Amino acid sequence: MKQGKQYYIKQVANVTGLSAQLIRKWEERYQLIQPLRMPNGYRIYNEEHVNTLLTIKALQKKGFSIKEALSLAADNTKEYEDDSDAEELAYSPIEKEPQLNNFVISLLERGIACNELELAIILKQAYHFYGLSAFLTEVVSPFLQEVGNKWEAGEWDEYQESVSSLVVRDMLVQIRRNFQYTENAPLVVGACLPMEQHEIPVHYLLLQFLLKGWKSFQIGASPAPGSIEALVTRLQPKIVLLSASTTIPFEHDPELLDKLDRFAESLPAISFYMGGEGALAYTKNNMPNRIKIANSIADIVL
Structure with a gap:
């Protein structure tokens, strides 16, 4: 069992979104997790317990019954003793839930x-x-x-x-x-599309580029129409990252993608990428010619 920070049941309930009553019920009925008990009777949980409960919750959301979710969660927390068990897990059709530290x-x-x-x-x-x-x-x-x-x-x-x-x-x-980079490092420009307020994905991507030796420039959330084109023309970066977490930019301006794609075609030396859930949804039926659609940073050549 993992050691480290300890949590009371109220804290576990707050973090997982499960009621304290339901957590106690799962403990007593299924014995999946076994928290420590203090002399005063209080339950003490650890990181592993929290992740197990989150796994059960996520599996139920995917349609598994409580018994199926409990069985799969137990498999996720089991330590495999030989390579055959590890191989069996690797080919499991159930994606293992991410573990929170x-x-x-x-x-x-x-x-x-x-x-x-x-x-x-x-x-x-x-x-x-x-x-x-x-x-x-x-x-x-x-x-x-x-x-x-x-x-x-x-x-x-x-x-x-x-x-x-x-x-x-x-x-x-x-x-x-505050990140240090060399002046002759290649430049990447990141931008949300007009009407797009979710700028965290762009910051995240630009930091990934900084780790690879690039320098970066970010155009703020919901830039004014034409500002992306003006700044890219002025800065002449090697790569431009465009982000849309929603489809609002395309709904607000149905010609936006075509305009940006034509602009990208006018600058063949610059690589243009577009990502985000909104962009992925919209481009399923509106694939641009020049701008590359990226599902993740792995799709971008660094």
């Missing part, structure tokens, strides 16, 4: 309370603990994924989601502004 769990606790100061402190601690690359993949990405899940499920209100996201954005901005 104690930093992410602590961030979720502070996000529930909308505690901006403590959110910022924990983010800084995690950054110094992991370094930038692992900080992005092990803390920022899973935390924002959980925030989005909780907002979508109605477990968090708009204010909780907004405060948590803004603190993360401010942290990423601070890191990017």
Whole structure:
């Protein structure tokens, strides 16, 4: 069993979105997790317990019965003793749920309370603990994924989601502004599309480029029409990243994609990429000629 930070049942209930009553019921009926018991009777949980409960919840959301979810969650927490077991897991048709570390769990606790100061402190601690690359993949990405899940499920209100996201954005901005790079490094420009307010994905991608030796420039959220074209023409970057988490930019301006695609065609020396859930959804039936559609950073040549 993993050691580390410990949690009371109220904290576990807040982080997982499961009621304390339901958590106790699953413990007593199915014995999947076995928290420590204090002399006063209080249950004490750890990181592994929290992840097991989140796995069960996620599997139920995918349509599995409680018994099926419990069985699959038990498989996820089992330690395999030989290569044949490991191979069997690798070919399992069920995707293993991501595991949250104690930093992410602590961030979720502070996000529930909308505690901006403590959110910022924990983010800084995690950054110094992991370094930038692992900080992005092990803390920022899973935390924002959980925030989005909780907002979508109605477990968090708009204010909780907004405060948590803004603190993360401010942290990423601070890191990017203080990042050291050489003046002759190639330039990448990142931009949200007009009417697009979700700028965190762009910050995230630009930091990934900085780790690869690039320098970056970001055009702010919801730029004025024509500003992307004007700044790209002026800066002449090697790569341009365009982001749309929603389809609002294309609904607001049905000609936007065509205009940007024609602009990209006029600059053959610059590589243009577009990503985000909104862009992916819209371009299924409106594929551009010059702009490449990227599902992830792995689709972008670094």
